[in-house]
Amino acid sequence: MRSPADVERLITTRYKSSWRAWLTQSSPEQITFPLQPPTASTIPAQEEAVRTWLHAWRAWHDLHPATSLRTATVRTAAGAQVVYTHIDIPGPTALAGLDPATANHWQTAISRYPQLADLDVSTDQLRPILPRIVDLDDYDFELLLRVVEWFRNNPASGLTARQVPVTGLHTKWLGRHKAIVICLLRTDIPNRVADLGAEAVDPELDINDLDLLGLRRLPNHVDVILADPADRRLVGGIRQLRAPVEEVAGLPLTPDDVLIIENKEAATPIEDRAGLVVIHSLGNFLDVLDALPWLRSARTWYWGDLDRAGITLLSRARARVPEIASLLMHADTVREFEPLANADPSGRVDPPEPVLTQDERAALEYLDAGQPPLRLEQERIPWHTAQTTINLAIDQAAVLD
Numbered sequence: 001m002r003s004p005a006d007v008e009r010l011i012t013t014r015y016k017s018s019w020r021a022w023l024t025q026s027s028p029e030q031i032t033f034p035l036q037p038p039t040a041s042t043i044p045a046q047e048e049a050v051r052t053w054l055h056a057w058r059a060w061h062d063l064h065p066a067t068s069l070r071t072a073t074v075r076t077a078a079g080a081q082v083v084y085t086h087i088d089i090p091g092p093t094a095l096a097g098l099d100p101a102t103a104n105h106w107q108t109a110i111s112r113y114p115q116l117a118d119l120d121v122s123t124d125q126l127r128p129i130l131p132r133i134v135d136l137d138d139y140d141f142e143l144l145l146r147v148v149e150w151f152r153n154n155p156a157s158g159l160t161a162r163q164v165p166v167t168g169l170h171t172k173w174l175g176r177h178k179a180i181v182i183c184l185l186r187t188d189i190p191n192r193v194a195d196l197g198a199e200a201v202d203p204e205l206d207i208n209d210l211d212l213l214g215l216r217r218l219p220n221h222v223d224v225i226l227a228d229p230a231d232r233r234l235v236g237g238i239r240q241l242r243a244p245v246e247e248v249a250g251l252p253l254t255p256d257d258v259l260i261i262e263n264k265e266a267a268t269p270i271e272d273r274a275g276l277v278v279i280h281s282l283g284n285f286l287d288v289l290d291a292l293p294w295l296r297s298a299r300t301w302y303w304g305d306l307d308r309a310g311i312t313l314l315s316r317a318r319a320r321v322p323e324i325a326s327l328l329m330h331a332d333t334v335r336e337f338e339p340l341a342n343a344d345p346s347g348r349v350d351p352p353e354p355v356l357t358q359d360e361r362a363a364l365e366y367l368d369a370g371q372p373p374l375r376l377e378q379e380r381i382p383w384h385t386a387q388t389t390i391n392l393a394i395d396q397a398a399v400l401d
Contacts, residue, residue, distance in 0.1 A: 001053050002035045004060040007087055011095060015102050020130050022092040023113050024123045030088055031095050032070075037083040040076045050081070057084050066094045109134045112141060119148060121184055129183045136177075143168050144177065148184045155185075156214040161205055162287040163316070164215070175205050182212050222248045222288055225278035227270055228255070240268070245291050253277060253294040257394050260289070260317060260324070262304030266378045271387060276394070284313065289320045299397050303327040303390070306334055306341075307375035308349040311364045315352035322355070325397075328381060328389055331362035334374070337381055344375035 002010075010033055022028070035057070038050050061069050070086040089095045096106030112133060116126060126133075136144065143166070150166050157164070161171040174181065210217060223242050226232045232239055234252055241248075256275030260282065261267040267280035277298075282288055289295060302317050302324050304310035311329065318324045334341070344367070352364070367374045378386070 001038055001050075002033075003053065004056055007033050007035070008098070011089075011098055012102065015092075015096060015099075015106075019092065019096070019106065019109060020127055023109050023130070024126065027092050030090055031092070032089070033087050035084050035086060037072070037085050038074070038081075040074050043074060043076045043081050043083075044078055050083075054084065057087075064098060066090060066097070105134060115145060116184075119145075119152075119184060125183055129180050132177075132180050139168075140173070140177070143173065144180060144184075147174070147181055151181065151185055151213060154214065158214070158216055160217070160285065160287050161210070161213075161215055162290065162320075163284070171205065175209075178205060178209050178213075182209070186212060220244055222279065222292075223264065223267075223281045224248055224251075225267055225270060225280065226253075227273045227276040227278055229272060230274070231255075231277065245288055249292050249294075251294065255294060255298045256398070257301065258295050258298045259301045259303065259327075259390065261302075261378070262310060262313060263378060266303065266386070269383060269387070270390070273391070273394070284316070286313065286317050286320055289317065295321070299394070299401070300324040301327050301390075301393065302329070303378060303386075304329065305375065305377050306363060307344050307346065307367060307377075308364065308373060309346050310378075311356065311360060311367075312350055312352045314360065315355050318355045319353045325393070326357070326360060327393055328378065328386060329363060330359040331366050332359075333381070334363050334366050334376060337376055338374070340380040341374045341376040343370075344373040346375070 014031065014033075038046065038053070043050050057069060061067060066089070068088040068090075069084045070088060071082050072085045074081045074083055089098070093106060093110075096102040109130070116133065133141065133144070146166050147164075147169060150164065161174055164174075205213075205215075221242050222245055223240070225240050226235065226238065231253055235241065255277040257273075257277075259270070259276060259278045261270075261278060261280040262283075264281045267278050270276075270278050277294075279288075279292075300321050300323060302314050303326070304313055306329055314324075314326055314329060356364070367376075
């Protein structure tokens with residue numbers, strides 16, 4: 001004879017093995033579990049046990065009125081005995097509702113599945129990753145939908161992981177949930193979901209993951225100028241160095257100021273100055289800034305080309321280092337040196353992040369008003385003016401500090 005506890009274990013097992021099929025295919029109208037009732041020969045021999053068993057099922061049914069107990073009459077030598085033969089449950093929702101844990105799980109599953117279906121994802125794609133999706137908290141699930149939508153619209157963006165412009169996204173999240181994201185995007189992946197790895201505490205995106213997402217790796221090397229002679233003594237007197245990101249991050253530097261310059265030609269003439277480190281030629285690989293611990297306590301500056309692309313790069317740098325100040329990237333600079341500007345050949349340029357100052361936005365509007373738009377390369381600004389402006393800005397900031 002199966003007790004209520006026995007059947008509850010069977011119900012849990014059935015739910016775990018069947019909920020994905022119920023969700024993605026047709027749900028049964030009724031789910032039945034046989035109770036293995038006592039027979040005509042066992043009833044007289046186990047009279048007290050049978051009575052206890054019947055009482056237990058009546059009490060259980062009273063607590064779960066959505067279920068139905070099926071009965072049958074068994075004739076024994078002592079007379080007829082009504083026994084329970086099956087427990088009938090009206091569908092998955094009622095079955096899941098018999099336990100708070102499965103009830104919450106099922107409600108989450110049935111509320112999220114239509115949103116996943118809106119992504120036009122096949123059942124074969126969904127089935128391997130449904131458990132992970134249902135286990136996400138609400139914030140991560142909403143972020144997942146935004147991330148998948150962005151990658152669908154940008155399948156080969158060529159951005160780095162940190163550059164993906166989805167609100168709330170960071171690379172650790174993408175690393176932890178890469179299996180879900182990739183399976184929702186790629187029809188050739190679900191049968192290899194185990195190869196993508198389970199969630200990890202501190203995951204990394206390898207080159208294969210980046211390829212599948214249409215992303216690119218960070219640059220392997222960073223260009224640095226040690227403008228402080230004291231810093232150069234730490235590395236054998238080298239003023240200009242190019243080294244892997246990890247090695248540059250590990251340099252024993254404590255700069256007062258870090259100057260990020262877009263182009264090498266404008267960086268190399270920078271004069272020696274105590275406490276100054278110059279980073280140059282990053283282009284769009286501004287994620288490097290997040291990897292340099294010695295930059296976080298320094299005053300940071302950015303000087304780039306005065307064109308639409310240069311101002312977008314400035315905004316992306318500030319999105320990573322909010323305290324960064326721009327040099328020679330204001331409307332007054334454009335107006336003063338406009339005779340040295342030329343036509344901007346860039347064509348389409350991504351809009352800047354919404355972090356520009358009023359004067360930087362004015363510079364962009366001035367550049368954009370030209371037909372075609374203007375471009376003032378930073379090297380066109382007379383070097384004496386550039387160096388004087390840099391020194392003055394750093395001196396004034398030092399006094400204010």
